[in-house]
Amino acid sequence: MSCNDGAVIKDRVLAGKGIAYKSWFDVAKEVHQGKLIVLFSDQLADRIPLQLLYLQTDYPNHKIRTPSIF
Numbered sequence: 001m002s003c004n005d006g007a008v009i010k011d012r013v014l015a016g017k018g019i020a021y022k023s024w025f026d027v028a029k030e031v032h033q034g035k036l037i038v039l040f041s042d043q044l045a046d047r048i049p050l051q052l053l054y055l056q057t058d059y060p061n062h063k064i065r066t067p068s069i070f
Contacts, residue, residue: 025050 001018003009006026013020014030019039030036038044 001012003012006022009020010022010026010030012018013022014035027036031038
């Protein structure tokens, strides 16, 4: 199966329908719960920094709340 939707891939793997190459951020919880196992641990990708952006207010201005259309 080939798919470009990470959630669908993860659901298929959790259902026992194959293996996937996913980011640790996406599967860490399931690995710790024993729902998934890490295969080919000698071939893991290099770690990269994760950057998060969040609003410090519960009331963002209108420009931020309004989705932009390109």
